[in-house]
Amino acid sequence: MIKLKDGYTLMHEHVTIDLSGVKKDFDCKLDCFEETVEEFKELYRLGVRNVLEVTNMGMGRDISYIERVAEATGIQFIISTGFYKEPFLPQIVYEKTAEELADMAEKEINEGIGDTKVCASVLGEFGTSKNEMTNTEEKVFQAMALAAVRTGAPVTTHTTLGTFGEQQADYLIEHGVKPEKIIIGHMDLSQDLDKILRLLEKGVNIGFDTVGKLNYCPDTFRAKALGEIASEGRLPQVVLSMDITRKSHLKSRGGIGYSYLFTDFLPLLKDSGMTEEQINTLLIDNPKRILEE
Numbered sequence: 001m002i003k004l005k006d007g008y009t010l011m012h013e014h015v016t017i018d019l020s021g022v023k024k025d026f027d028c029k030l031d032c033f034e035e036t037v038e039e040f041k042e043l044y045r046l047g048v049r050n051v052l053e054v055t056n057m058g059m060g061r062d063i064s065y066i067e068r069v070a071e072a073t074g075i076q077f078i079i080s081t082g083f084y085k086e087p088f089l090p091q092i093v094y095e096k097t098a099e100e101l102a103d104m105a106e107k108e109i110n111e112g113i114g115d116t117k118v119c120a121s122v123l124g125e126f127g128t129s130k131n132e133m134t135n136t137e138e139k140v141f142q143a144m145a146l147a148a149v150r151t152g153a154p155v156t157t158h159t160t161l162g163t164f165g166e167q168q169a170d171y172l173i174e175h176g177v178k179p180e181k182i183i184i185g186h187m188d189l190s191q192d193l194d195k196i197l198r199l200l201e202k203g204v205n206i207g208f209d210t211v212g213k214l215n216y217c218p219d220t221f222r223a224k225a226l227g228e229i230a231s232e233g234r235l236p237q238v239v240l241s242m243d244i245t246r247k248s249h250l251k252s253r254g255g256i257g258y259s260y261l262f263t264d265f266l267p268l269l270k271d272s273g274m275t276e277e278q279i280n281t282l283l284i285d286n287p288k289r290i291l292e293e
């Protein structure tokens with residue numbers, strides 16, 4: 001069972017990740033330990049106490065690295081298991097059945113990851129390609145749903161630019177996953193409020209988890225959409241994060257850094273009329289309910 005520390009929780013981050021092989025871009029190997037520790041110390045000062053780390057098998061997940069960042073900063077990391085999306089799936093996904101893949105994830109939840117004693121608590125981030133779920137991605141969805149039903153673990157997904165979110169939710173719910181344990185990720189990138197509200201009607205949670213990625217979506221859209229979601233009474237179904245994945249996202253390398261959500265985005269939300277209480281709903285209450293209950 002997950003027990004969060006009192007404070008803010010970021011719900012979709014990568015402390016270290018390596019997608020550089022497939023992307024053929026060294027920037028996609030985020031492994032700047034000292035700089036990351038500095039940034040997470042700043043997050044701690046800003047009130048962050050928990051981070052849902054959504055890197056899993058095939059994405060360069062590194063438990064000892066995460067543990068060292070936790071130790072140096074006082075921030076608790078919630079660890080994930082599962083498989084991402086094509087073309088980032090490890091060979092084993094193509095070789096095993098959905099049942100076998102579910103067993104692998106379940107083992108990481110119940111017994112620990114590799115020879116560490118660290119257990120995964122969340123299934124994710126697993127996802128779909130732009131406007132489609134490929135056959136192998138469907139196999140992963142089937143495996144993740146199986147593991148979620150058996151373990152009760154929350155699931156968190158990746159949508160490509162906010163596409164296929166409704167199909168993801170339908171698939172998981174049809175396969176027995178409780179809507180309140182589902183987070184459909186990156187929905188801010190859809191930039192489509194009607195689509196977002198339709199998805200929320202299904203009872204699932206969504207991630208506005210690419211805050212600050214202005215080349216994909218302006219933060220003014222995020223702020224305005226959150227206001228509309230709040231007036232529909234759906235704010236309890238939204239979680240926030242930034243999804244930092246590249247060296248160049250770090251502050252020391254000219255990026256916005258992990259603290260941007262607090263130093264820049266929250267002031268924007270407040271300017272657009274969001275209250276402190278609503279911000280606590282997004283950053284404290286919702287993560288607690290989704291992860292702990």
Ligand SMILES: [Zn+2]
Nearest residue numbers: 012054125243
């Ligand atoms: Zn991610």
